[in-house]
Amino acid sequence: MKWDEVPHLFEDMVSVLLSTLHPNARRIDGSGGDGGRDVQILEDGELHIFECKSFTGRIAPKSPNRRSQVEKSLKTAMAHQPDSWTLIVPIDPTPDEEKWFNGLKEKFGIECPMYWLGRDWLDRQMGNHPAIKRYFVDGVNDEVVRLLREISKEQAALDGDLIGGLERLQNLATRINELDPYYRIDISITGDQTSVSHTPRWKGAEEESPISFGIKFKFPDTELGRLESEKFRNSIERGEAVTVDSQYVTITHASGAIGISDILGKSAKIAIGSTRAPIEQELHGRIVIYGPTGQRKSSLPVRFTQRQLGSRVSSIHGQDKTGSIHISAELVESEFNHGSKYNVKVIFEPVDGLYPHDLLIVYRFASHLCNPNRIQLELGDASPIGDPVAIEGTDTFPDLPITLLEKLARIQAVANEPFSVSSTFTHDDAKQIEIATHLLDGEEINVRESREFIRPIPLEWIEEPEGKANLLSQLENQIQFLLPMSQQFEICGQKLFLGDGIYFCPNVKVDNLEELRSFLHGDKPAEPFMVHLSPTAGTPVTFRLLRDDDPPEFKDLGLVRLYPLSVASEPRADS
Structure with missing residues (x-):
């Protein structure tokens, strides 16, 4: 590589090389002063700075201006507290130059590592990445245009030799991708259309070599042309996506990627994306x-x-x-x-x-x-x-379930158990919400399903013979019962506890009366007897939540209380 012939390209070539080697490399715009940095790499919390000098020949004492430039860049870069500083110059140092360079650490009190990457390193890297030299030095635009035209010809010949044609297309695509260090070129064929897309090879490539177009739009003064013109104008005014057919478009300028100039003067279908x-x-x-x-x-x-x-x-x-x-x-x-x-x-x-x-x-x-x-x-x-x-885009809404949601929000607050719900409610959901609301309002609800209550008889009720006789006499007649207990309710698919409550039935019968008689006539039991109680035919069972003014006896959860049928309504504690 004849570096003395390309000093004006040196910094561009080296920055592209570093970006190729390190995807996180970023070139520093030096128009306002680069702060001693031509390229920097910020990776894993570490900052590495590179200074590019296009000097050829020597950096000897007889060239003090060159040494002073390097020293100035070094001192300026140290303000950024880098983890390393590297000088890239197409000169391999002599012992004297190496001694001068190594002495800069002591001269300026520099603690981070310093490196000199010279001509041997540059030539080796350019050999490993030939696209950089081809792009900057050899000029490959015409070659890319020729290869793209070959691809179009190969596409037309695919019907005759499918396998061979595909292999030739692959080879052409590979050759194209060896020519542009900024963009990867992808080629796709759909029907009779050959598409070429450009993808940045590394972060920031699209900033260093942006692809730009000049486009002329011309819509004819026809009904269709006026409609297309209006659609295009409205989309641009609002930043919306729009596609314009090729018959209305001419490319007047194209730059930024090799081969792209071949479309100058041609018509093209243009798709402009949304700015959202x-x-x-x-x-x-x-x-x-x-x-x-x-x-x-x-x-x-x-x-x-x-x-x-x-x-x-x-x-x-x-x-x-x-x-x-x-x-x-x-x-x-x-x-x-x-x-x-x-x-x-x-x-x-x-x-x-x-x-x-x-x-x-x-x-x-x-x-x-x-x-x-x-x-x-x-x-x-x-x-x-x-x-x-x-208000745009809205008409009168149908009836919204606001009342149901108000009740459901109250239920959730009382239950103190967050749960999510569907945005719509079924008939069963609405019925469950109404039942729970009645309970929270202190009302009774009818327990619709026929059910049997199985509860233990406390041992203290029958410790004495008189207690057994009284209990048997009571159970052999019509009785009503009251049962405090906790109860969960299913509401919108959730089982919720709304509070302790009371089951009440004004007329129950003992389903296992014969077993109870045998039990009471026996010896003192070791454990309570389970009595089976169920409502008589047509007798409702109700449930309500406990109230603040309910007597303490009503709050003995699980303990059944039996009362003579003569008590006409729900008994109090002293009944």
Whole structure:
């Protein structure tokens, strides 16, 4: 490599080489001073600085200006506290130059390692990466154009020799990829179309060698041409994606990647992507709904996470914290600065898996998202943007289950057990919520299913013969019973505990009376006898939650209490 013939290319070639060897290498723009850094690598928390000098010949004492340049760059770079500093120059040091270079550490009190990479190293690396020399020195654009044209010819010949043609295409693609150090060229064939795409080989390649185009659009003065022109103009104004057919497009300029100049003067189908992109720092705001007479109806915090910038119109896009309310605000830049005109579109799509309280908030808000209400946007801590505007994209919503959600949120608060729910409710869900609400209101509910209560008879009831006789006499007649116990209820697929309660039946019978007689006529039992009680035909069983004014006896959970049938209603403790 004749380095003395390419001093104007040296820094470009070395920076591309370092980026090829180290994907995290970044070239420093020296237009405002590079701070003693032509290239730097920040990796694993360490900073490595490279200084490129295109000197040829010698860096000897008789060339003090060269040595002073190196020393100045070294001292400047040390302000960045690098973990290493490397001089890259197409000169292999003499013993005297090596002594001078090594002495710089002591001269300037430098602690980090210093390296000199000279001509031998550069020639070896250029041999390992020939695309760099070919690109900068040999000029390969014409060769790439020729290879691309060969690919088109090979594609046309595939029908005659499929296997051989594919092998030749692969070889051509490989040869092309040996020519551009900035971009990897990928070739794909679909039908009669050959597509060539350029992908940066390393981080920052697209910045050092950006691909740029000059494009001329010409739409004919026909109905179709005017429609295409209007679609294109609106998309550019709003930063939206748009595709323009090749009949309306001419390429007037192309640069940045080898072979790309071959499309100059040609027609091409152009696809322009959307400018929508994430907002680096989320923008928080609030949407407020006002009634037709100006009364404030509802508001909801939102966060904007994406923005879209057009030539005339910009927009921001976000949602509430549940992801159920999506908002897009379209702002005309010239008017937005004066807070005068903007359009707001809101989409309500409730998501499953929210807590009842959170779902209730968005349903309440959504109930106002209809005409003739109006909407206003507030951003950050700023004042409202303009006046309230008409709500777009919404009609009157059908009846929303707000009342059910209010009851469900109350149930969850009492149960003190967070659970998520679906955004819609079945008939059974609604019935379960109503039953639980009646209980929380202190009301009784009928236990609809026929059930049997199996409870132990406390031993202290029958320790004395008189107790056995009284119990048997009582159970052989019609009786009512009261049973305090904990009870779970299934609500929207969740088993919830709403509190301790009482089962009550005004007329029960003993299903295992004969076994009970035998038991009471026997010796003193070692353990309680399990009595089976069930309602008589047509007799309801009710359940309610314990009340604060219930006597302590009612709070002995699991202990059955029996009363004569003469007590007409639910007995008190002294019955």
